[in-house]
Amino acid sequence: MTEFELPVLSVSNFNKQFGKGCPSCKDSNEDSLKKNYCPVCGTVYACQDITFEVYAGEILGVVGESGSGKSTLMQCLYFDQEVSSGEAYISSYKDGKRDVFAESSQQKRYIRNHMMGKVYQNPLWGLRINFTSIGNIAEKLIAAGNRHVGKMEARGKELLEHVNIPIYRMKEAPKNFSGGMQQRVQIAKALSNNPPLLLLDEVTTGLDLSVQASVLDLIKTIQRELQITVIIVSHDLGVIRMLADRTMVMLDGRIIEQGLTDQILEDPQHDYTQHLVQSLL
Amino acid sequence: MRIEYNFAFFDEGSKREIRRATLKAVAIPGYQVPFASREMPIARGWGTGGLQLTLSLVGKEDILKVIDQGSDESVNAVNIKKLIIKTTGIKVTDETSEATIIQSRHRIPEIPLQAGQILVLQVPLPEPLRYYEPSELETKKLHAEQEYSGAWLMLFEQIMNYGTMSTGADHPAMVHDRYVMAPSPIPRFDNPKLNHSQALILLGAGREKKVYAVPPYTRVESLAFEDFSFEVESFQDKCCGLCGAKGVFLDEILDDLTGETFHQCNDTSYCLQRLNQKSAG
Ligand SMILES: [Zn+2]
Numbered sequence: 103m104t105e106f107e108l109p110v111l112s113v114s115n116f117n118k119q120f121g122k123g124c125p126s127c128k129d130s131n132e133d134s135l136k137k138n139y140c141p142v143c144g145t146v147y148a149c150q151d152i153t154f155e156v157y158a159g160e161i162l163g164v165v166g167e168s169g170s171g172k173s174t175l176m177q178c179l180y181f182d183q184e185v186s187s188g189e190a191y192i193s194s195y196k197d198g199k200r201d202v203f204a205e206s207s208q209q210k211r212y213i214r215n216h217m218m219g220k221v222y223q224n225p226l227w228g229l230r231i232n233f234t235s236i237g238n239i240a241e242k243l244i245a246a247g248n249r250h251v252g253k254m255e256a257r258g259k260e261l262l263e264h265v266n267i268p269i270y271r272m273k274e275a276p277k278n279f280s281g282g283m284q285q286r287v288q289i290a291k292a293l294s295n296n297p298p299l300l301l302l303d304e305v306t307t308g309l310d311l312s313v314q315a316s317v318l319d320l321i322k323t324i325q326r327e328l329q330i331t332v333i334i335v336s337h338d339l340g341v342i343r344m345l346a347d348r349t350m351v352m353l354d355g356r357i358i359e360q361g362l363t364d365q366i367l368e369d370p371q372h373d374y375t376q377h378l379v380q381s382l383l
Numbered sequence: 384m385r386i387e388y389n390f391a392f393f394d395e396g397s398k399r400e401i402r403r404a405t406l407k408a409v410a411i412p413g414y415q416v417p418f419a420s421r422e423m424p425i426a427r428g429w430g431t432g433g434l435q436l437t438l439s440l441v442g443k444e445d446i447l448k449v450i451d452q453g454s455d456e457s458v459n460a461v462n463i464k465k466l467i468i469k470t471t472g473i474k475v476t477d478e479t480s481e482a483t484i485i486q487s488r489h490r491i492p493e494i495p496l497q498a499g500q501i502l503v504l505q506v507p508l509p510e511p512l513r514y515y516e517p518s519e520l521e522t523k524k525l526h527a528e529q530e531y532s533g534a535w536l537m538l539f540e541q542i543m544n545y546g547t548m549s550t551g552a553d554h555p556a557m558v559h560d561r562y563v564m565a566p567s568p569i570p571r572f573d574n575p576k577l578n579h580s581q582a583l584i585l586l587g588a589g590r591e592k593k594v595y596a597v598p599p600y601t602r603v604e605s606l607a608f609e610d611f612s613f614e615v616e617s618f619q620d621k622c623c624g625l626c627g628a629k630g631v632f633l634d635e636i637l638d639d640l641t642g643e644t645f646h647q648c649n650d651t652s653y654c655l656q657r658l659n660q661k662s663a664g
Contacts, residue, residue, distance in 0.1 A: 208528045230515075230536075237540045244539065245532040250609045251542055273543055 108193040109155035110298055110331045111179075116152040116188030116203075118174050121145030138169060138355040148174040150355045152188070156299070161325060161332040163346025163363060165339050165378065171355040172335045173223075176303045178203075179333070180220045181210040192217055194298045215245040219292025223304035225284035228291065229276050235262065235287050236272040242294045261290035265320060282313035289320065293328070300325075302334040306341060318344055339382050343367060351375045391438040392470040397421060401439035401594070405585060408596035413558025414526070415509050420592040425462065430488055431589030433505035434463055437486045440501065440585075441467065447475045448482035453490045453632070453649035460488075477652040489552065491573040493631045493653040496582035498599065504567045506588040509595065511555040511565040531563045534606060548611055557604045564595055566603075572615040572632045577603040623648045626657035 127140035127147075139146045149171040156162045166172045177183040179190070189201040194217055202213055219242070222228040229238050239258040240248075248254055259269050265286035276284045285305055292300055302321065306314040322345060325332055336342055342349055343363060350360040351372065358372045370376045391398065404418035423431045430451075441447065447467055451460040455477045463486065464475050476482050479494040486503040496502055512522045515533030525533065534555045538548050548554070552568035556577060566577060567586055577584060577597055584597040597603055607613035622629045624636075624645040631653065633646040648654035 207524075208530075211528060211530060233536070233540055234543050237536060237543055240539050241532060241536050244535045245530075249535070251539060252610050254539070255543075 107157065108198050109191075110158050110193050111190065111333075112155045112198075113179075113190045114153045114188060116149060116175075116178065116190065117147070117186045118149040118171075118178055118183065119145055119147045119186045135354075138171065147355050149178070152357060154350060154357065154360065156331055156333060158193075158298075158331055159329045160347045161334060161345050163342035163349040164333065164335040164352060165337070165342045165349060166352035167337055169354070170352040172337075172352050173303055175352075176220070176301055176333070176335050180218060180301055181207075181214055192299070211245075215242065216295060217297055218299050218301060219295070219297040220301040221285065221288045221292050221303065221305045223307050225276060225281070225288055228288045229284065231277040232275050234273045235267065235276055235279075235290075238276065238287055239291045239294050242291050246295050257294060258290075261294060262287075264293075264324065265290045280313075281309050282317060285309065285317050286320065289317075289324070293324065293330075296328070298331060300330050300332045302332060304336055305334070307337070314341075321345060339367075339378050343382070351378070388470050390443075390471060391441050392466070393421065393435075393438055398439040401435055404594050405436065405439065405596065408585070408594045409583070409598050411562075412598055412601050413562030413564040413595060415564075415593040415595045417592055418594050420589050423589070424466065429459060430463055430486070430505040432587030432591075432594070433486050433488070433503045433589075434466070434587075435589060436503045436585050436587040436594060437467065437484055438470070440503075441471055441473060441484060443471070443473060445473050445483045446481055447473055448477060448479060448485045448652075449475070449487070450485070450490060450492070450650075450652070451488045453634075454651045456651065478656065479652065489568050489570075490632070490649065491569055491576045493628075493648070493650040494656075496576070496580060498581040500582040502580075502582050502584045504569070504584065504586045506565065506567040506586045506593070507590070508553075509565055509586065509588040509591050509593040511563050526562060529561065531557075531606075534563050535608075538606060538608070538611075542608075542611055548607070548613070554613070555606050557606060558597060559601050559603075562595075563606070564597075570616055570632055571605070571613070574603075574605045574613070575615065579603075618646065621646045623654060626654045626661070628654065628657060 121144055123145045124143035126142040127134045127145055135147060152175060164172045178185045185203045188203060190203050191198045192202055195202060195213055236258040239261055240254045243254045262269060262272055267283060267286055276287050306317050334345055346363045349363040349366050350357050353374050359375050367379055370379045401418055404416045408416045421435060423434060425431060449460045449464045451457040468475060479492040484501050488505040510522055512525055512533045515537060516522050541548055552570055553565050554571045554574055555563050556566050556574060558564050566574060579600050580597060581599055583599055586595050605613040618633045621633055623633060624647055626648060628648055632649045634649045635644050636647050637644050
């Protein structure tokens, strides 16, 4: 292994703002903003100058409160939203040489269908709640160009089994399932194309504590088995502690601290991180 | 009281506008072109889309045939014919080969269409992705990006639920390797007639204000999976109880007196023509 390892994903100087900005906030210097917005023109600077890398097989945690920009970051990574500026490179896409943010919407769709999976906080955003569970998984396979029903059905069954949903329920619609089961279907769908990168956005928020634990266990097991690269976003440092190798702490649209999860937990630098860690104890 | 109408009911400006939309539809096979659907003396949902196309196209020399589910004599077909005769004075016919314009609901005639003829199909729901994606803005994007996973997913769901692509009518088709269209609720039996049709085929949706087209000699391919091929309705060795025709679209009819079922051509003018030929010969 002498080969130089490219990060699976590398993001540099990424910004996302809602609003046009004004002379007061144009340079988005921190002093002119109140939290993450400009009190003069109301422009929200949801993500500011975000730079990070994720390497193969690692789990990167992103922790922050609502309004910290972590979900906007996830939406932009999955192309659910346009970025305002910045670049991102994916090692498996054109040898990591093309800024994926600058690609056409058709290409972005291709990247999303072939190289990414995403699990949303709300199953309604990630699933077609009235379609069969196996159909939900097949949707991602179809989008990636699969046209063989038998193969898709076999893959769907395999994945449902993997996330502990009994095969005999595969033709049921997720709307009949509990919240925990719906998240399992989402996970199965996200994994269907063996994506190099899996995005998990507050996947356990809204679930009962016992269900949370079992979904987190599942994610851990799957990640270990498949050696998949994961970015997981949560407001709950407990979730991050359980899963993430490395952690980024976000506040008001900025990364205020990043490093090995253990390190951050033991020796938090920023006031806000210290506060987070304390409340965990 | 007598109201004087312009030839073909509409004023010339309105006809020109519909024809412009039609020309665009012909230029981009399978693409749904919006047009300003007009108020008609029949209710929307009763073929106003097709009727507007016919009225915009019809000239004094044209010979018109109107059918509804294979029948020239149904109330709906007769009403449309009456309106066109009253406002144009043109000749009408039941014979497919004699007509220059054929307006139809739910069928393509059994007698192969010829070069120079125009088939106008009435369309209730022009958007093949509508059930999958309720938003018009989103389906427009999907068409623009040639992203038809939704159409395939609908077929996958049918196979999961019923074991076959038992769409019945309106089986989606890829036009000219670019746009997927809803061929209107014609039986699958009629889908192959769309492919390389010698006649121009126009599809009009009044309520949804859309017109789209299959120009002559255009490739139209019904969607199918690698392991689930597209199949038309099969009538096995059944033949028409009246004229003896085989290999045509048959209706199953219950004889109230005997309680027995028998089959009969759905295309009534085709059947009648065969009967007339028999008695003549
Ligand atoms: Zn017959």
